[in-house]
Amino acid sequence: MKQNNSSHKSNDSYDVIIIGGGVTGAGTARDCARRGFKTLLLERQDIATGATGRNHGLLHSGARYAVNDSESAKECIVENFILRKIASHCVEETDGLFLSLPEDDLAFQKKFIEACQSAGIPAEEIDPKQALLMEPSANPNMIGAVKVPDGAVDPFRLTASNIMDAKENGATVLTYHEVVGLHREKNRIIGVKAYDHINKEEKSYYGSIVINAGGIWGQHISEYADLKIKMFPAKGSLLIFGHRVNNIVLNRCRKPSNADILVPGDTICLIGTTSDRVPYDQIDNMEVTPDEVDLLMREGEKLAPSLAHTRILRAYAGVRPLVASDDDPTGRNVSRGIVLLDHAVRDGLEGFITITGGKLMTYRLMAEWATDLVCKKLNQTKKCDTAEVPLPGSRHSKEELINSIHTGAKTIAQGAIYRHGEMASKIDTTEAVKSSLVCECEGVSVGEVEYAIEELDVNNLVDLRRRTRVGMGTCQGELCACRAAGIMEGKVKNCSTRAKEDLANFLNERWKGVYPTGWGESLRGSEYSAWVYEGVCGLTNKKD
Amino acid sequence: MKFDTAIIGGGLSGLICGIQLQKKGKKCAIVSTGQSALHFSSGAFDLLSYLPDGSEVENIQEGVKKLIEQNPNHPYAKLGEALPNLINSATQLFEELNISFVHGESNHYKITPLGEIKPTWASLDRLATIQEKQQFPWKKVALFNLDGYLDFYPKFIKQGLKDHQVEVNTFGFSLPELDRLRRNPTELRATNISNVLDKESILNKFIAILKSKISNEEVILLPAFLGLKNDNAFKTIEEQIGKPVKVIPTLPPSIIGIKLQQYLQEEFISLGGVYMLGDNVLEADLENNSVQRIYTYNHGDIPIQAKHFVLATGSYFSQGLIATQKEVIEPVFNLDVTFDSDRTKWYNKDVFETQPYLAFGVKTNKELQGLINNQPLNNLYIVGAVLESFNPIKEGSGGGVSILTALAVADKIAKN
Numbered sequence: 010m011k012q013n014n015s016s017h018k019s020n021d022s023y024d025v026i027i028i029g030g031g032v033t034g035a036g037t038a039r040d041c042a043r044r045g046f047k048t049l050l051l052e053r054q055d056i057a058t059g060a061t062g063r064n065h066g067l068l069h070s071g072a073r074y075a076v077n078d079s080e081s082a083k084e085c086i087v088e089n090f091i092l093r094k095i096a097s098h099c100v101e102e103t104d105g106l107f108l109s110l111p112e113d114d115l116a117f118q119k120k121f122i123e124a125c126q127s128a129g130i131p132a133e134e135i136d137p138k139q140a141l142l143m144e145p146s147a148n149p150n151m152i153g154a155v156k157v158p159d160g161a162v163d164p165f166r167l168t169a170s171n172i173m174d175a176k177e178n179g180a181t182v183l184t185y186h187e188v189v190g191l192h193r194e195k196n197r198i199i200g201v202k203a204y205d206h207i208n209k210e211e212k213s214y215y216g217s218i219v220i221n222a223g224g225i226w227g228q229h230i231s232e233y234a235d236l237k238i239k240m241f242p243a244k245g246s247l248l249i250f251g252h253r254v255n256n257i258v259l260n261r262c263r264k265p266s267n268a269d270i271l272v273p274g275d276t277i278c279l280i281g282t283t284s285d286r287v288p289y290d291q292i293d294n295m296e297v298t299p300d301e302v303d304l305l306m307r308e309g310e311k312l313a314p315s316l317a318h319t320r321i322l323r324a325y326a327g328v329r330p331l332v333a334s335d336d337d338p339t340g341r342n343v344s345r346g347i348v349l350l351d352h353a354v355r356d357g358l359e360g361f362i363t364i365t366g367g368k369l370m371t372y373r374l375m376a377e378w379a380t381d382l383v384c385k386k387l388n389q390t391k392k393c394d395t396a397e398v399p400l401p402g403s404r405h406s407k408e409e410l411i412n413s414i415h416t417g418a419k420t421i422a423q424g425a426i427y428r429h430g431e432m433a434s435k436i437d438t439t440e441a442v443k444s445s446l447v448c449e450c451e452g453v454s455v456g457e458v459e460y461a462i463e464e465l466d467v468n469n470l471v472d473l474r475r476r477t478r479v480g481m482g483t484c485q486g487e488l489c490a491c492r493a494a495g496i497m498e499g500k501v502k503n504c505s506t507r508a509k510e511d512l513a514n515f516l517n518e519r520w521k522g523v524y525p526t527g528w529g530e531s532l533r534g535s536e537y538s539a540w541v542y543e544g545v546c547g548l549t550n551k552k553d
Numbered sequence: 554m555k556f557d558t559a560i561i562g563g564g565l566s567g568l569i570c571g572i573q574l575q576k577k578g579k580k581c582a583i584v585s586t587g588q589s590a591l592h593f594s595s596g597a598f599d600l601l602s603y604l605p606d607g608s609e610v611e612n613i614q615e616g617v618k619k620l621i622e623q624n625p626n627h628p629y630a631k632l633g634e635a636l637p638n639l640i641n642s643a644t645q646l647f648e649e650l651n652i653s654f655v656h657g658e659s660n661h662y663k664i665t666p667l668g669e670i671k672p673t674w675a676s677l678d679r680l681a682t683i684q685e686k687q688q689f690p691w692k693k694v695a696l697f698n699l700d701g702y703l704d705f706y707p708k709f710i711k712q713g714l715k716d717h718q719v720e721v722n723t724f725g726f727s728l729p730e731l732d733r734l735r736r737n738p739t740e741l742r743a744t745n746i747s748n749v750l751d752k753e754s755i756l757n758k759f760i761a762i763l764k765s766k767i768s769n770e771e772v773i774l775l776p777a778f779l780g781l782k783n784d785n786a787f788k789t790i791e792e793q794i795g796k797p798v799k800v801i802p803t804l805p806p807s808i809i810g811i812k813l814q815q816y817l818q819e820e821f822i823s824l825g826g827v828y829m830l831g832d833n834v835l836e837a838d839l840e841n842n843s844v845q846r847i848y849t850y851n852h853g854d855i856p857i858q859a860k861h862f863v864l865a866t867g868s869y870f871s872q873g874l875i876a877t878q879k880e881v882i883e884p885v886f887n888l889d890v891t892f893d894s895d896r897t898k899w900y901n902k903d904v905f906e907t908q909p910y911l912a913f914g915v916k917t918n919k920e921l922q923g924l925i926n927n928q929p930l931n932n933l934y935i936v937g938a939v940l941e942s943f944n945p946i947k948e949g950s951g952g953g954v955s956i957l958t959a960l961a962v963a964d965k966i967a968k969n
Contacts, residue, residue: 299896299897303878441701441732441735442700442701442727442735444735445701445702445703445735445741446703446741447703455701455703488704488804488805491666491667491704491706491804492703492704492804494706495703495706495708495709496703498706498708498709504712505668505708505709505711505712505713506712508709509667509709513905516904516905517903517904517905519904520902520903520904521902524899524900524902527876527896527899527900527910528876528877528878528896529875529876529877529878532869532876532910533869533870533872536868536869536870536910536911537593537870539904539908539911539946540590540593540870540946541593541804541805543905543946543947544595544945544946544951545593545594545595545665545666545802545804545805545807546665546666546667546669546804547665547667547669547670547671548667548669548905549905550903550905
């Protein structure tokens with residue numbers, strides 16, 4: 010049943026075709042491949058480009074949902090501990106604090122702790138003075154604090170690692186393949202039509218089951234089957250700060266509201282989110298407005314006052330894939346829980362499943378549910394093992410790996426292990442040239458960039474950023490983008506004209522996140538980048 | 554401390570102004586915070602490369618006329634009739650300073666680290682330049698780069714020159730003496746490489762490598778990573794190999810820019826100027842619409858008094874302009890600054906389109922005097938990148954505005 014063949018023909022047929030390369034699609038591909046199905050995953054852009062790559066990167070303990078949605082809270086805490094085990098290289102076990110500020114009601118704290126405990130979330134009330142010792146950046150005026158097992162998770166690494174395991178188990182993954190139609194035979198979906206954006210051609214793929222894991226874009230996919238899934242696009246905006254001001258996740262101890270979570274991650278920290286309904290036809294045009302920036306700043310400073318003096322790197326927004334309940338067409342009853350739709354049961358259409366709703370935290374469970382349904386349909390009995398088997402990169406402990414470094418540039422090797430776990434051993438360090446740094450902010454070497462290009466489906470500089478953090482640090486690509494473009498030239502069929510276009514695209518993509526916060530140091534950096542790239546290098550986006 | 558003129562800002566514009574005034578017998582002090590934008594300059598000064606409508610400028614004087622029609626508030630418009638003379642003074646100053654520049658009435662072309670061929674006005678003659686876009690002086694060139702040096706892009710340059718029918722042979726090299734830098738990869742930068750290569754014994758090894766690789770190429774092209782400490786490095790290579798050596802700029806830090814900064818600084822000091830390095834103006838006393846004195850960090854309550862003051866503090870990068878969430882301010886005198894009060898209008902969503910924020914800056918009258926509440930300060934002149942109403946990057950006018958406004962102000966002060 011398995012095959013690992015990258016030179017597939019256009020009429021290949023599969024057991025399962027998964028639409029969407031977010032973490033849910035990637036997790037489903039992993040699960041399906043591990044259970045022995047011949048699996049194909051199609052993604053219209055790069056992996057983790059939708060909601061997966063546009064959130065806090067918070068390893069929720071579930072505490073935030075405990076009061077209002079105990080079911081989600083229970084799912085979160087279980088998955089939280091699973092991810093610490095199977096995705097240790099993507100997770101930072103930071104813990105989290107829920108702060109009550111003078112304007113917050115301490116009575117809520119009591120209710121909160123009780124709700125956490127009944128959902129199975131360890132929640133411990135902490136004296137504010139001790140909380141301040143644990144996390145000195147926290148607002149010293151807090152009147153209460155509760156410690157919960159929150160953490161940070163890198164969604165790009167998590168998705169890439171699921172993809173890697175899926176491929177190791179025989180799955181085929183095609184990025185830049187946009188599904189543009191479904192093949193239907195009577196009341197059965199038998200395959201998909203996809204447009205290959207790299208080779209600019211349309212292809213068909215056939216499969217016994219097609220899984221729609223398109224997140225917010227899933228509504229559009231379902232329309233190809235003349236089905237109606239009503240999504241409620243909710244935009245969430247976030248700000249990234251240029252320093253890691255906190256080491257423990259900071260939350261507000263109140264009903265979930267705007268900008269009440271500050272998450273540390275790698276070298277930075279993020280505050281978010283806002284929540285606003287947006288029209289479905291705008292989901293590909295998310296922009297952060299000055300009002301949202303102001304609101305995030307104002308609320309963020311309440312959690313950690315030093316944010317007022319911290320440089321903002323960029324702003325970005327994602328769209329939550331919330332689903333309206335079927336029996337509630339008005340959308341008042343919007344679920345944040347997992348939604349698994351068997352269209353055979355719901356709509357009388359065989360061979361088509363939708364897995365949506367849910368959260369980053371529950372992607373694995375969503376994948377398990379979807380794959381269980383595939384098993385049922387295809388009479389496969391193999392049990393799910395994704396909760397026990399570590400992902401590639403997490404098969405050895407970081408400490409073990411770091412202790413095994415004896416030669417070469419140790420800090421660089423540590424950075425690579427931090428990002429890639431034991432897969433870092435594939436990074437070429439034999440020659441000194443390979444440890445030249447491409448990105449000084451994040452410590453990314455030539456060897457790591459080449460590894461990403463060769464092994465991690467990197468097609469362009471933006472993809473490379475998702476795999477390695479090149480251009481994600483304080484400088485936002487001032488020099489590293491140019492250096493990486495120099496390495497990309499000649500690889501992935503890149504001629505120098507295309508490599509320069511790619512560099513221009515990368516800089517434009519960065520700018521979209523920078524200009525909403527374009528003042529102070531951020532604008533200084535932008536002016537400098539403009540001088541370097543346009544002034545010194547003569548780069549434009551115009552073709553001669 | 555009393556001076557004839559106190560200049561705030563020791564980059565290109567401040568130094569040119571100070572040198573010219575010292576030459577005219579005026580005693581000057583320059584207060585400089587340190588690094589200037591010259592540290593990432595490519596070594597070629599643009600005066601006007603493109604008009605606001607995007608069309609390329611060939612003849613500079615004609616281009617400037619059209620520019621002033623399209624943007625009557627441009628700093629060049631304020632120079633008025635004096636502009637041709639100022640351009641002459643600039644080239645004369647280069648000659649007096651003994652810096653060889655390539656320049657002319659029309660733009661020539663420079664080669665960028667990404668292999669783009671771009672118009673420019675005055676280039677240090679060590680830079681690889683081309684007089685006419687269609688007429689390259691070479692048919693076959695040898696292009697070298699240090700293995701693992703990532704701030705220079707031979708593949709792009711090769712392609713850029715190939716588009717103009719120039720055959721490029723590229724060669725990588727390495728030297729054991731440079732491996733120490735490589736082991737600490739953040740140190741593989743132009744300045745650190747130059748510190749190694751400039752040593753005579755290592756330079757000779759480098760020359761031996763060059764010799765062993767080249768054959769019938771007409772010219773040797775190198776990244777600008779040589780000659781920071783050794784002024785004769787290039788001449789030595791040329792003498793020993795018998796072929797011309799030209800350089801192409803690298804990503805920052807720019808050796809050419811740093812050398813230029815050092816050279817101008819030394820020149821200003823040797824002319825009798827006082828260069829206060831690493832100091833910062835904190836406060837200014839104003840009376841009767843003029844600046845009386847300024848106070849600096851290092852000199853505490855001892856003020857600097859002068860008949861004339863020149864503000865040459867640069868743009869955002871040099872912190873001559875500071876953007877906050879709501880406004881753009883000039884931090885030394887709190888002068889009137891042109892900017893849009895709606896922050897969303899500061900930017901174009903396409904990073905390569907004209908960015909309005911780059912044209913924000915200090916307002917002046919026709920005499921280049923700074924204003925407070927629209928009232929000019931009679932003895933405060935504004936020069937260089939801190940000025941309003943020009944886009945140095947899009948127009949290719951940064952070097953020209955810095956040099957020409959500095960010379961214009963030096964003339965005004967000298968006449969006074």
